[in-house]
Amino acid sequence: xxxxxxxxxxxxxxxxxxxxxxxxxxxxxxxxxxxxxxxxxxxxxxxxxxxxxxxxxxxxxxxxxxxxxxxxxxxxxxxxxxxxxxxxxxxxxxxxxx
Amino acid sequence: xxxxxxxxxxxxxxxxxxxxxxxxxxxxxxxxxxxxxxxxxxxxxxxxxxxxxxxxxxxxxxxxxxxxxxxxxxxxxxxxxxxxxxxxxxxxxxxxxxxxxxxxxxxxxxxxxxxxxxxxxxxxxxxxxxxxxxxxxxxxxxxxxxxxxxxxxxxxxxxxxxxxxxxxxxxxxxxxxxxxxxxxxxxxxxxxxxxxxxxxxxxxxxxxxxxxxxxxxxxxxxxxxxxxxxxxxxxxxxxxxxxxxxxxxxxxxxxxxxxxxxxxxxxxxxxxxxxxxxxxxxxxxxxxxxxxxxxxxxxxxxxxxxxxxxxxxxxxxxxxxxxxxxxxxxxxxxxxxxxxxxxxxxxxxxxxxxxxxxxxxxxxxxxxxxxxxxx
Numbered sequence: 001x002x003x004x005x006x007x008x009x010x011x012x013x014x015x016x017x018x019x020x021x022x023x024x025x026x027x028x029x030x031x032x033x034x035x036x037x038x039x040x041x042x043x044x045x046x047x048x049x050x051x052x053x054x055x056x057x058x059x060x061x062x063x064x065x066x067x068x069x070x071x072x073x074x075x076x077x078x079x080x081x082x083x084x085x086x087x088x089x090x091x092x093x094x095x096x097x098x
Numbered sequence: 099x100x101x102x103x104x105x106x107x108x109x110x111x112x113x114x115x116x117x118x119x120x121x122x123x124x125x126x127x128x129x130x131x132x133x134x135x136x137x138x139x140x141x142x143x144x145x146x147x148x149x150x151x152x153x154x155x156x157x158x159x160x161x162x163x164x165x166x167x168x169x170x171x172x173x174x175x176x177x178x179x180x181x182x183x184x185x186x187x188x189x190x191x192x193x194x195x196x197x198x199x200x201x202x203x204x205x206x207x208x209x210x211x212x213x214x215x216x217x218x219x220x221x222x223x224x225x226x227x228x229x230x231x232x233x234x235x236x237x238x239x240x241x242x243x244x245x246x247x248x249x250x251x252x253x254x255x256x257x258x259x260x261x262x263x264x265x266x267x268x269x270x271x272x273x274x275x276x277x278x279x280x281x282x283x284x285x286x287x288x289x290x291x292x293x294x295x296x297x298x299x300x301x302x303x304x305x306x307x308x309x310x311x312x313x314x315x316x317x318x319x320x321x322x323x324x325x326x327x328x329x330x331x332x333x334x335x336x337x338x339x340x341x342x343x344x345x346x347x348x349x350x351x352x353x354x355x356x357x358x359x360x361x362x363x364x365x366x367x368x369x370x371x372x373x374x375x376x377x378x379x380x381x382x383x384x385x386x387x388x389x390x391x392x393x394x395x396x397x398x399x400x401x402x403x404x405x406x407x408x409x410x411x412x413x414x415x416x417x418x419x420x421x422x423x424x425x426x427x428x429x430x431x432x433x434x435x436x437x438x439x440x441x442x443x444x445x446x447x448x449x450x451x452x453x454x455x456x457x458x459x460x461x462x463x464x465x466x467x468x469x470x471x472x473x
Binding site: 038046085 | 362457
């Protein structure tokens with residue numbers, strides 16, 4: 001595997017693993033991190049979170065990565081992968097700004 | 099093959115048919131793009147009577163179902179629905195199921211990979227002992243006596259409201275409520291797999307034709323009409339809802355398919371539990387993730403190989419064309435160490451077109467912007 005691909009995998013895995021562990025802790029989810037597929041829906045079918053849990057998800061991202069999720073932007077909160085996309089994009093932006 | 103109760107009426111309305119797992123289904127009614135638009139922008143009514151349907155009553159009904167399904171049936175609250183699955187002894191998928199707690203009884207709606215007789219036999223033989231021990235829950239197969247329609251779309255709630263009243267707006271996702279139609283009780287499930295608003299309505303087949311006409315009349319007011327089942331394959335994939343007839347039929351392992359959320363791993367017993375827990379203990383080797391191929395780069399077909407640095411690393415398990423993204427999207431089974439979104443591979447051959455792994459769901463449905471509980 002080329003190094004660029006490995007770096008992408010490592011970066012994403014780090015974001016996803018931190019997020020899963022924090023979500024399990026904050027929401028008291030009955031899963032191990034490896035039980036949580038990154039594409040499953042956070043709300044409704046899937047993890048079945050509700051609107052109160054949404055606040056915890058937002059706080060989880062803020063706590064883990066120091067990144068704020070804009071209010072009412074529910075499209076970011078669809079799955080762990082869509083959350084990870086946002087976090088990775090914001091981290092890249094911060095790098096460029098610095 | 100079990101024929102649909104409303105076959106002749108559906109045929110007169112333009113439906114074509116096919117057989118799937120020993121049961122007749124409607125394939126299409128009009129062209130695919132029209133049916134797609136009906137559901138994304140309006141409302142589509144689809145005959146889902148292919149589903150296998152069971153009612154189980156008696157105090158022990160909950161115990162019987164709990165022994166069968168991977169999810170925790172005992173924890174289903176009154177008027178709520180559990181989305182779970184039924185596996186065989188090898189821990190491989192047999193049916194995707196909604197289990198509803200309807201007060202005095204439980205209702206089970208199944209989409210299964212086996213025919214009616216095989217599924218009923220599983221229900222009967224696998225649980226006979228538990229039924230006896232638990233005091234004998236009464237299992238009734240209502241597959242042949244009831245019809246089911248799926249009402250899906252951005253405006254689905256409007257059509258359902260017109261028919262059953264404004265209190266349907268208060269139904270949370272995965273809930274069930276009884277309504278009256280033509281003097282008969284019908285069950286309305288708030289459940290769908292298109293990522294737009296979705297409902298399933300189950301009724302005695304004696305009023306099936308009248309109910310379908312009423313649903314179609316309501317749908318037409320809100321920009322919709324009759325759809326076939328084929329379009330649901332595309333809509334499910336676009337919304338990243340599990341489809342037992344697509345990736346489920348090919349992969350069969352609920353863990354590789356990411357269905358752990360349908361399982362209560364703390365339950366002492368359910369069909370296939372030992373095999374599933376054994377695989378979970380060993381750790382996942384492969385898992386299914388989303389992929390995308392640009393429309394200009396050619397097709398994406400089920401069964402195609404995916405290459406990395408000249409070696410085959412994955413296989414395509416489900417595909418559709420996303421009109422929203424103007425791209426082919428799909429699901430592919432990758433080894434877990436490279437099963438991440440944002441990577442590029444080659445499709446079909448070592449120097450084939452680029453196939454990109456993506457985050458799912460890839461679209462933002464219009465229904466996400468509507469808050470029914472604030473109306």
